[in-house]
Amino acid sequence: MIGAGGKTLYIGKAKSLKSRLASYFRPQGRSVKTEALVAKIQAIETIVTNSEGEALILEQNLIKANRPPYNILLRDDKSYPYIHLSDDEWPRLSLHRGTKRKKGRYFGPYPSAGAARESLVLLQKVFRVRQCENAYFRNRNRPCLQYQINRCKAPCVGLVDADLYGQDVQDSKDFLEGRSQQLVFDLIRRMEEASARLEFEAAAGYRDSVHHLRKVQEKQIISVESGDADIFGLVQENGGSCVFVVFVRQGRVLGTRSFFPDFSVGSDPAENLESFLGQFYISLADKRDFPRDIILPVAITGHEALSEAIRTIAGRTVKLRHNVRGERREWLALAERNAQHTLSSHLADRRNIHERFLSLHKALELAEIPRRIECFDISHTMGEGTVASCVVFDEKGACKSDYRRFNIKGITPGDDYAAIAQAVERRYRRVLDERQTTGEGGVLPDLLLIDGGKGQLNKAMEVMKRLDLEHVVTFGVAKGETRRPGLEVLINGHTGKEYALEGNTPGLLLVQQVRDESHRFAITGHRHRRDKKRSRSLLEDIPGVGAKRRAALLAFFGSVKVIRESTVNEIAKVHGVSRTLAQQILDALQ
Numbered sequence: 001m002i003g004a005g006g007k008t009l010y011i012g013k014a015k016s017l018k019s020r021l022a023s024y025f026r027p028q029g030r031s032v033k034t035e036a037l038v039a040k041i042q043a044i045e046t047i048v049t050n051s052e053g054e055a056l057i058l059e060q061n062l063i064k065a066n067r068p069p070y071n072i073l074l075r076d077d078k079s080y081p082y083i084h085l086s087d088d089e090w091p092r093l094s095l096h097r098g099t100k101r102k103k104g105r106y107f108g109p110y111p112s113a114g115a116a117r118e119s120l121v122l123l124q125k126v127f128r129v130r131q132c133e134n135a136y137f138r139n140r141n142r143p144c145l146q147y148q149i150n151r152c153k154a155p156c157v158g159l160v161d162a163d164l165y166g167q168d169v170q171d172s173k174d175f176l177e178g179r180s181q182q183l184v185f186d187l188i189r190r191m192e193e194a195s196a197r198l199e200f201e202a203a204a205g206y207r208d209s210v211h212h213l214r215k216v217q218e219k220q221i222i223s224v225e226s227g228d229a230d231i232f233g234l235v236q237e238n239g240g241s242c243v244f245v246v247f248v249r250q251g252r253v254l255g256t257r258s259f260f261p262d263f264s265v266g267s268d269p270a271e272n273l274e275s276f277l278g279q280f281y282i283s284l285a286d287k288r289d290f291p292r293d294i295i296l297p298v299a300i301t302g303h304e305a306l307s308e309a310i311r312t313i314a315g316r317t318v319k320l321r322h323n324v325r326g327e328r329r330e331w332l333a334l335a336e337r338n339a340q341h342t343l344s345s346h347l348a349d350r351r352n353i354h355e356r357f358l359s360l361h362k363a364l365e366l367a368e369i370p371r372r373i374e375c376f377d378i379s380h381t382m383g384e385g386t387v388a389s390c391v392v393f394d395e396k397g398a399c400k401s402d403y404r405r406f407n408i409k410g411i412t413p414g415d416d417y418a419a420i421a422q423a424v425e426r427r428y429r430r431v432l433d434e435r436q437t438t439g440e441g442g443v444l445p446d447l448l449l450i451d452g453g454k455g456q457l458n459k460a461m462e463v464m465k466r467l468d469l470e471h472v473v474t475f476g477v478a479k480g481e482t483r484r485p486g487l488e489v490l491i492n493g494h495t496g497k498e499y500a501l502e503g504n505t506p507g508l509l510l511v512q513q514v515r516d517e518s519h520r521f522a523i524t525g526h527r528h529r530r531d532k533k534r535s536r537s538l539l540e541d542i543p544g545v546g547a548k549r550r551a552a553l554l555a556f557f558g559s560v561k562v563i564r565e566s567t568v569n570e571i572a573k574v575h576g577v578s579r580t581l582a583q584q585i586l587d588a589l590q
Helices: 017-024 032-040 052-066 113-126 134-138 162-176 180-196 200-219 269-283 303-314 327-363 416-438 454-466 506-534 547-557 560-564 568-572 579-589
Strands: 082-086 093-096 104-107 229-237 240-249 252-259 293-295 319-321 372-381 384-394 404-407 447-451 473-478 489-492
Touching (some): 017 032, 052 269, 052 303, 082 113, 082 162, 093 113, 113 162, 113 252, 180 200, 229 269, 229 327, 240 327, 252 327, 269 303, 293 327, 327 506, 372 416, 372 506, 384 416, 384 506, 404 416, 416 454, 447 506, 454 473, 547 560, 568 579
Parallel strands (some): 372 447, 447 473
Antiparallel strands (some): 082 104, 229 240, 240 252, 384 404
């Protein structure tokens, strides 16, 4: 469905396009969302496919590419974490995200980094396999603190036998592969054997390992005999919806995840769940680990097409089940209880945020309650790698999809005033350009916060005046005399009036929350920019010197410093480097 300017409003599929389209244009019984959509439709385009499964895959690919505003948009853009067991002489356990380029075994994926770290902490306590970086490991000449607190066996300084360490690595594999019950029996046997040999210290170590593993098994609410399943709970209420997912792999509960999709009030739960699952497993297939079973709270009409589409993408059969009995019904009830509890907490948080917006409106004597707040902050290290952040909050909380970072260039290092001016101008000039180009989009804030004193605020006000955006209410957030939280002073950029809110005011808590989030987002961007610059080779900026030639030069000379001190003839000896290129390299480095 196409709107003004050829913009895609909605993408859907159906066995009968005639029946599906007729449902949008019937005179009665349409939801508010459907009426708003129909009012904007200017054209409808159709594509005929060979099967329902093919239509479903095409639908999800188009949704992912176009992100139409009237489809349920599921953001799940972080790669899932794994636990990586390295292939070193003394293997290392670590948290891993991204492409699997390192040699070794990968276990997961885990639904969150917290779930993966929890497993790593347990493995530290039970099997004491090292988790330190290789550079740190190679340069130790005495045991570190992890050895002192009984979290590592110090293979770095030879305090553990290779065979014993190898057994610990194998035990870690067994645990991560879901064989924890058998592992407990093996540890009990080793404990008894050590006790019979009068090696009581070793027996006590096995006893402690058994104790830790049994505690973990007690926490596993779901016990799975053959273990790969995703269990979904769904709750819809006035005010919001929640989809709660329990991930079970290899007999272990790896964790849970909750989503709050924007389902319209009174809509069919089965249709909503079908739409959600399509995006969850098809649009985001590159971030997904497919289970053997998907257990659902309701039957969905397109389950055959969805199952076929998932099989096409996953390369194996994945069964969708809803009418389950026994233990699986208990899993489903658990997921639905968690969905209800999570939604209740989420709605309570939203009500709390609304109270904070209302309090800030009264405290700052604003004409209207702000619906959208944007806040800018600057981060750098003595002028190096300056980054500005812009974070956005509305009455639902942080709008992370609207966050923006700006790498600040062309200013005097350390000039925060110029940095703020550049960031504000780049942000709102783009908003104005979007409005002029498309006639929509480019949302402006109701309240603009600038983290800083009068200097930063005045620079921001100059930019807003130049862009003819003086109507946007703008405040500076200045730290108090002792720079302690709770003593902030808010300065009205239009009148210059200062507001010192009381420490327990909900409005001040909102300002602190927004300001702290802006600071976090800025400093994270700054650290990435700074670290990238410091790890960048000077050779990367020389035209004609690609990755292979850089590797050849560094292999031949050892460092950039030695290359700089060499002659053209010496540099030209490197394979693939001509005299002309050697002269360019030397000129660039000197």
